[in-house]
Amino acid sequence: MTDRTRFPTRLKGPGALVTGGSRGLGLFIARHLAERGCTVTLAARDAAELERAAGRLRAETGATVHVAVCDVRDRAAVGEMMRVIHERDGLDIVIANAGVIQVAPVEAIGHEEFTDAMETMFHGALHTSxxxxxxxxxxxxxxxxxGSVGGLLGVPHLLPYSCAKAAVGALAEGLHAETAAAGVSVTAVHPGLMRTGSHRQAEFGGDTSAEFGWFSAAAGAPLLSMDADRAARRIVDAVIRRRARLVLTAPAKAAQLAHGVAPGLTTRLTGLTARLLPSASGRGPLRQGSEAGLPRNPIARRIRAWGSARNDRAVREANQQEPGPRTSS
Incomplete structure (x- = not known):
């Protein structure tokens, strides 16, 4: 089966749902599903953002694309959305992608940030499933x-995200085991850093400008990050082939291997890395990337500009250009 393989021809293509589909990785995944003949529904919380994304996909692919304004933290709303899609299109493929990214040292956040991450990413994936x-x-x-490589090991300054993604990974593996006999395949996807423009929608705490600087540089740096469209194509391939697990990017695979072979050493090395990250500057409300500000140090500014150049270019293609309610990774 090649990258361009389509689903078998039928009067109407398979019905596919992508939560967090209005921007970022979810939007790229939806595009590849549409290109392969699926009738796609994008789900997120922001109606205007959804319509902008759907209009773009219809123009680019000629596919039938629907939208569903839905908060995946609300199980009843998710259930009603599934019923509507099933009755209208059939439900063959579901991608649970909705998420939030909070970047801050643990001293700068509290219980509410962990709760928000768990409700959106873990409970959102659970309700969807x-x-x-x-x-x-x-x-x-x-x-x-x-999921994420951040769910395979604890990542400093991304602890709420890591905790929630770890739970998503466990859920995917357990569901894969329990639903296989019924003919349902469940794929656990663990991407590494991708150029999705997510630094514009992520939230930052502590020294917000410094946190924004390192995160946006790492997420777009050559060798560390992956082109989001390529990642989405590989994810759709894995889902079509009914693969149980997919880990994306060489650094993510290396981190997974290192943690599996020598978890204690990996944790100690992660601790050394944490010392290089910005220190907390008190607690306060988290700020979106578009409001976090650039690093004050001119050298740090240049490093950020170099590392984030590709990620900055991905902002418009990934529909991340206008801040809105947090809906996708």
Whole structure:
């Protein structure tokens, strides 16, 4: 099966849902599903952002693209969305991608940031999975949960994100084991850093300008990060092939291997890395990347500009140009 393989021809293409599909990785995944003949529904919280994304996909692919304004933290709302999609298009493929990114030292955040991350990413994936599975069992469908390399090991200054993504990974593996007999495949996806323009929508705490600087540089740096469109194509391939697990980027694979072979040493090395990150400057409300400001140090500014150049260029293509409610990774 090649990258361009399409689903078998039928009167109407398979029905696919992508949560967090209005921007970032979710939007790229939706594009590849549409190109392969799926009838795609994008789900997120921001109606205007959804319509902008759907209009772009319709123009680019000629596919049928629907939108669903839905907060995945609300199980009843997720259940109603699944019912509507099932009755309208059939439900063959579900990608649980909705998420938030909070970048800050643990001293600068509190219980509420961890709760927000868990409710959006873990409970969002859980609600999506539980409400989709009755329909996917009927169609022998495919489910994918988007985790992260951040869920395979604890990442300093991204602890709420890491905790939630670790739970998503465990959920995906458990569901894969329990639903295989019913013909449903569940794919656990663990991407590394990708150029999705997510630094514009991520939230930053502590020394916000310094946190924004290192995160945006790392997320776009050559060798460390991956082109988001290429990542999305690989994810869709893995879902079509019913793979159980996909880890993306060479650094993510290396981190997974190192943690598996020598977890204590890996944790100590991570601790050394944490010492290089900005120190906390008190607690306060988190600020979106578009408001966090640039690093004050001129050398740090140049490093950020170099590292983030490709990621900055991805902002418009990934529909990240206008801040709005947090809906996608």
């Amino acid at each position: 539980l409400e989709a599975l009755p329909y996917l069992r009927a169609t022998r469908g495919r489910l994918a949960l988007i």
